[in-house]
Amino acid sequence: MILKMSGFGLAVCMLFSLPTFSQTKPVKQVQYLSGTDNVRTKTWDFWATGGRKSGAWSKIEVPSHWEQQGFGSYNYGRDYVTYGKNFRFADEKGIYKHSFNVPLSWKGKAIFIVFEGSMTDTELKINGKSAGPTHKGAFYRFRYNISDKLNFGKLNQLEATVSKMSSDNSVNNAERLADYWIFGGIFRPVYLEAFPKEHIEWTAIEAKADGTFNxxxxxxxxxxxxxxxxxIVDDKGKVVATGKTTTTSDSLVNVKTTLKNPKLWTAETPNRYQVNISVQNAGQNIYQTKEKFGFRTLEVRKSDGIYLNGTKIKMKGVNRHVWWPETGRAINPAIDLMDVKLIKEMNMNAVRCSHYPPDQSFLNICDSLGLYVLDELAGWQKAYSTKAGIPLVKEMVIRDVNHPSVIFWSNGNEGGHNFDLDAEYGKYDLSKRTVIHAHHKPGNAFNGIDCNHYEDFYSSKKILADTNIYMPTEFLHAQDDGGGAASLADFWDLHWNEKRGAGGFIWDLADEGILRTDQNNIIDVNGVNAPDGLVGPHREKEGSAYAIREIYSP
Structure with missing residues (x-):
């Protein structure tokens, strides 16, 4: 593996892959079928249908992009612009096979196979039987119940066919026709989850600054x-509040309690609590799980500003792609930690996950160290269809709903907004976070927030004189480090002093330079398309990084 990690980095990665509970308790049990990240991979059998090393069985590391393993062909999402109307994206498929055992002790349990991310359509068979409908969408966690397809006490065979381009054109429009590198492959971990028959599927928490817990x-x-x-347990392990309820025939129950004078979560004071949740029968635990969360109250006060725990906040933000040059979007928690520390080192307090949900570990670190997060559904400049988008919104929100760092849901980017999906977020988010539209044309304010991109100083003043809060989700484009901090001091003073100024998000954190395994391992930024970071692809600091740190200093 080309990526070199320090001992500290490896320790961070191991920390984020530890199981939640001892397996002697009535809890979810996890068995990884792939590796846990781009450093700790596992070898599977692989067949590529096109491009390099195609047409024969070989081996591949999982998780990874197959391009970085020497298979298939490279494409940048704007190649259709670069090469004209007759251009066609590489449309390879990758066929993965892997054998695995399932413990005899899991017989009778509910067993799921979970994919954290797979580009782009994934069709799965277990022991020759279809696991369910083909999943369409690259950046979302999905799972299948395979309890009735497993052989206990002997080998099981997994076969996954992954299509680089989706059979749904709206998925391609949202995810692939974009200003970033596009890849193929199972790029996030794959694992089994085993539950007792009676268990908790997921939770949604609303914990407010006044101590109410719902x-x-x-x-x-x-x-x-x-x-x-x-x-509810504090950071010293002390139970500080309890709540309980009794189940009925309904599959949803609600639990409430109150904690007096909780320590509040903000980017500057990222205090977190843990809730231990048990299903009990006659006082005995038959299932238990836990969630980290934070007490905070977020308000969008129309024609005024964004308030957290009663205090107005303004975004000193940056856009971030999930990225590492040797492995693309297959990364690890040490890289996530590096990026959060780098953002905070520049005295920034916010990050936009452009243009798709990040790895779970990134949000965990934002929760722990304190960053405000815009969590974004893919849709670069075109949106998912309603049919394709509804399940993807659900997958995103259910995964990320309890992270206190997530303050907004972003329903696509620059025209990639399907208005039919706006109401879907609130179906799964008990705290009803505000949905925004990160757009690039005037007149598209949504829910009282104007996010218009790349306005100049004078047009920004004009927007701020209007009735909407102004929070540009992209501004001061840093191509070739030419604009990351240019005039930032003027823009920041403007937002700081204007009532409806909410700050904004510079484009973007790191150059998207990919190590090309088909070109003698050069690092390719696709001409002028991808060298647009405040730092280099390996996080080499450029001039803007130092200027931003000074401008945003307290």
Whole structure:
């Protein structure tokens, strides 16, 4: 593996891959089928249908992009612009095979296979049987219940066919026809989850600055009359509040409690609590899980500003791609930590996940160290269809809903907004975060926030004189480090002093330079398209990084 990690970095990666509970307790059990990240991979069998090393069985490391393993062909998302109307993207498929055992002790449990991210359509068979419908969409966690397809005590065969381009044109429009590198392959981990028959599927938490705690608990096969116990634990391990309820025949229950004088979560004071949740029968735990969360109240006050815990906040933000030159979008928690520390070192307080949800570990670190996060559904300049987008919104929100760092949902980028999806976020988010539209044309303010991109100083003043809060989700483009900090002091003073100024997000953090395995390992930034970071592809600091740190200093 080309990526070199320090001992500290490896320790961080191991920390984020540890199981949640001892396996002797009635908890979810996890077995990785792939590696956990781009440093700790596992070898699977692989067949590419086109491009380099195609037409024969070989081996591939998982998770990875197959281009970085020497297979297939490279494409940049704007190649259709560069090469004209007759251009066609490489449309390879990758066929993965892997054999695995399942513990005999898992017999009778509910067993799921989970993919954290796979580009782009994924069709799965277990022991020759279809696991379910083809999943369409690259950046989202999805899973199949495979309990009835497994052989216990002997080998099982996984076969996944991954299509680089989707059979749904709206998915290609949202994810692939974009100003960034596009790849193929299973680029995030794959693992099994085993649950007791009665278990909790997921939770949604609303924890406010006044100490009120409200949690929806989504149940699976839990019988009526069970007790759902929630214990809130502080950073010293002390139980500081409890709540409970009794189940009925419904699959959803709600638990409430109150904590007096909680320590609040902000980017400057990222205080977190943990809630331990148990399903009990006659006082005995039959299932338990836990969630980290933070007490905070976020308000968007129309024609005024964004308030957290009653204090107006302004974004000193940057856009971030998930990126490492040797491995593309297959990364690890040490890289996530590096980026969060780098952003905070520049005295920034916010990050926009452009243009797709990040790895889970990145959000965990934003929660822990303190960054405000715009969590974005893919849609570079065209949107998912309603049919394609509805399940992807659900997958994104269910995964990310309890992260206190996530303050807004961003429904696509620069025209990639399907208005039919705006109401979908609130179906799964108990705290009803505001949905924004990160757009690039005037007149597209949404929910009282104007996010218009790349306005100059004078047009920005004009927008700020209007009725909407102004929070540009892209400004001061840093191509070739030519604009990352240019005039930032003037823009920041403007936003700081204007009532409706909410700050903004510079484009972007790091150059998207990819190590080309087909070109003697040169680092390619696709001409002028991808060298647009404040730092280089390996996070080499450029001039803007130092200027931003000074301008944003307290």
């Amino acid at each position: 949690m929806n608990v989504h149940l699976k096969n839990v019988k009526a009359g069970r007790t759902i116990l929630a214990e």
